Amino acid sequence: MTEPERWVMDTSTYTHLCRAGHSNLIKEIAPGGVVVIPDAVNVEIENGRQLHSGIPAVSSIGWVEVAVLTDEEVWTQLEIKVQMGGQSTTHLGECAVIACAHHRNMVAIIDERAAIAQAKLWGVTTRDTLWIVVEAYKELFDRDRDRAARVVDDLLATDMYLPFASGDSLFAWAYEEGLLP
Amino acid sequence: MFDTCSGSLSTNLCDNRTVDKGALGERLAQAREAAGMTQGGLGQAVGLDRTAITRLENGERKLSAVELVAIAKVLGRPLSDFVSTPVPAVVSRRSDTALAHDTTRALDMELDGFASDVRALLEMRLLVPGERPVNAHTPNTHEAAEQMARDVRQRLGLGDGPLSDLGEIFQRLGLHTYSASLGEGGPDGGCVEVSGTSGVLGVAVINGDAPPGRRRMTLTHEFGHWLCGDAYDRQTSLGSEQMINSFAIHFLAPRSGLQNVWNEHPTRSTRDRALAVGASFRLSWSAVVSQLRNVNIIDWETHRYLSGNDPRQGDYVRLGFSWVDELNRPYVSPGFAAACVNGFVSGQLTSDRVIELLRGTLAEDDLPQQELPSHDDVRKSFEGHGD
Numbered sequence: 001m002t003e004p005e006r007w008v009m010d011t012s013t014y015t016h017l018c019r020a021g022h023s024n025l026i027k028e029i030a031p032g033g034v035v036v037i038p039d040a041v042n043v044e045i046e047n048g049r050q051l052h053s054g055i056p057a058v059s060s061i062g063w064v065e066v067a068v069l070t071d072e073e074v075w076t077q078l079e080i081k082v083q084m085g086g087q088s089t090t091h092l093g094e095c096a097v098i099a100c101a102h103h104r105n106m107v108a109i110i111d112e113r114a115a116i117a118q119a120k121l122w123g124v125t126t127r128d129t130l131w132i133v134v135e136a137y138k139e140l141f142d143r144d145r146d147r148a149a150r151v152v153d154d155l156l157a158t159d160m161y162l163p164f165a166s167g168d169s170l171f172a173w174a175y176e177e178g179l180l181p
Numbered sequence: 182m183f184d185t186c187s188g189s190l191s192t193n194l195c196d197n198r199t200v201d202k203g204a205l206g207e208r209l210a211q212a213r214e215a216a217g218m219t220q221g222g223l224g225q226a227v228g229l230d231r232t233a234i235t236r237l238e239n240g241e242r243k244l245s246a247v248e249l250v251a252i253a254k255v256l257g258r259p260l261s262d263f264v265s266t267p268v269p270a271v272v273s274r275r276s277d278t279a280l281a282h283d284t285t286r287a288l289d290m291e292l293d294g295f296a297s298d299v300r301a302l303l304e305m306r307l308l309v310p311g312e313r314p315v316n317a318h319t320p321n322t323h324e325a326a327e328q329m330a331r332d333v334r335q336r337l338g339l340g341d342g343p344l345s346d347l348g349e350i351f352q353r354l355g356l357h358t359y360s361a362s363l364g365e366g367g368p369d370g371g372c373v374e375v376s377g378t379s380g381v382l383g384v385a386v387i388n389g390d391a392p393p394g395r396r397r398m399t400l401t402h403e404f405g406h407w408l409c410g411d412a413y414d415r416q417t418s419l420g421s422e423q424m425i426n427s428f429a430i431h432f433l434a435p436r437s438g439l440q441n442v443w444n445e446h447p448t449r450s451t452r453d454r455a456l457a458v459g460a461s462f463r464l465s466w467s468a469v470v471s472q473l474r475n476v477n478i479i480d481w482e483t484h485r486y487l488s489g490n491d492p493r494q495g496d497y498v499r500l501g502f503s504w505v506d507e508l509n510r511p512y513v514s515p516g517f518a519a520a521c522v523n524g525f526v527s528g529q530l531t532s533d534r535v536i537e538l539l540r541g542t543l544a545e546d547d548l549p550q551q552e553l554p555s556h557d558d559v560r561k562s563f564e565g566h567g568d
Binding site: 040069081082085090095131134162170179 | 200202243244245246247249250253254259260261263264265301304305527528529530531532533534535536537553554555556558559560561562563565566567
């Protein structure tokens with residue numbers, strides 16, 4: 001199997017980066033400048049649009065392809081849903097992302113730890129929202145820590161959880177740990 | 182005779198499986214009929230017309246996760262009933278009526294579900310593979326069965342006294358237990374072997390509606406199957422079932438331990454001494470009487486007398502014996518429960534999933550606080566950037 005390149009994205013990354021005003025990072029960083037969003041995620045995004053401003057409709061974005069899952073992919077989505085639990089439609093978006101990535105050899109962009117654990121079981125490569133910011137630090141911001149830290153601050157303002165109080169403290173920690181690319 | 186079944190589950194969790202929409206349709210139709218609903222009624226409940234349900238049951242409709250989740254909810258069934266792979270050997274067992282193992286659909290379903298869950302936790306490394314003795318095989322004489330029971334007790338450092346918490350003891354050698362509600366007249370239990378990439382585990386489901394002594398005997402019987410590695414042996418004969426039963430009773434009530442308890446009550450009547458043995462080793466009356474005869478503590482005449490004088494609960498109370506109820510439904514092995522809760526705390530399992538896995542033994546409010554993502558979790562976001 002070849003190294004996966006294209007991205008299939010979950011609700012969390014899309015909505016947080018949109019709300020933070022940095023959706024352009026997705027387009028700039030995604031391989032080919034396009035991300036795939038399964039229809040189940042699109043439904044969740046539409047629900048999110050009712051609750052928060054600043055989230056554009058997927059249909060209005062040129063760099064998004066909405067994917068309708070095949071029967072094989074839906075079956076995998078359901079198998080993952082069993083492992084994610086719940087009687088309702090919760091987690092169906094994440095399950096669709098993993099199923100799509102598994103069958104189409106894509107990278108899954110997901111933040112939820114339980115979903116990442118499932119992706120690992122299915123042999124799916126994952127990235128998360130912060131990974132995109134770190135990639136932007138390297139590829140778009142000319143390794144300018146202040147710019148990257150501001151993006152993190154904007155994400156924290158959308159209630160995205162990180163174990164750091166600010167972008168500055170995150171990047172200072174990463175620098176001290178020798179993690180910065 | 183115990184009414185049990187056994188088998189193996191070796192399909193990998195994430196194997197690509199061909200979607201069999203026909204089989205799915207059959208399962209949906211069976212579940213709908215079991216729920217007493219018409220196609221029209223089900224369609225109305227989930228916002229579809231009758232023809233959509235007909236086409237779904239005929240395997241002709243494009244699959245939709247939202248629809249199937251909704252249908253499972255309306256039918257009061259877990260989603261896994263429709264999409265999980267059945268345990269192959271149990272299916273074989275059920276269809277092979279010539280074998281001594283007579284099982285029921287309810288037991289098969291519980292075994293399917295519990296085996297799938299154990300396999301998932303094994304693949305997630307939340308459960309570790311069992312360390313089953315490599316040289317164990319089904320004994321062919323009662324002496325060999327007794328010796329095997331002694332060896333296993335010695336390996337586990339159990340001495341020869343009464344055992345409590347069998348679920349904890351058996352999980353040390355890789356057998357995980359679920360005590361389910363299978364009805365008072367239902368099957369006693371079953372056992373399957375599950376394989377993951379990291380190793381194998383045993384899975385036993387027992388009938389939690391059976392009397393306490395029978396539950397313990399059934400679970401120990403399944404433990405015997407697991408130890409002997411014949412959970413997958415379709416050639417298991419009536420004779421080997423008797424040998425596994427022999428192992429089970431010698432494991433629960435070893436000759437020397439039984440004699441010790443018998444000797445502790447020299448002034449009591451024979452029947453009261455047998456009651457003492459039963460209460461100590463938590464055996465059913467028939468098992469006590471049988472084992473006292475097996476180890477030559479009583480003769481046949483006494484065996485006949487005691488067999489015809491079943492005790493009542495008050496007999497134990499009169500003598501001051503207490504009986505700790507064990508394997509009362511719902512029950513899961515403590516190691517299985519710990520794996521589930523640890524999976525939740527570490528964020529690998531959702532709270533919804535953990536509650537399902539724990540099968541009513543813990544409520545959502547009982548779950549401990551989930552650990553928040555740590556610096557180590559963040560570390561992964563700095564990897565894979567090509568430098």
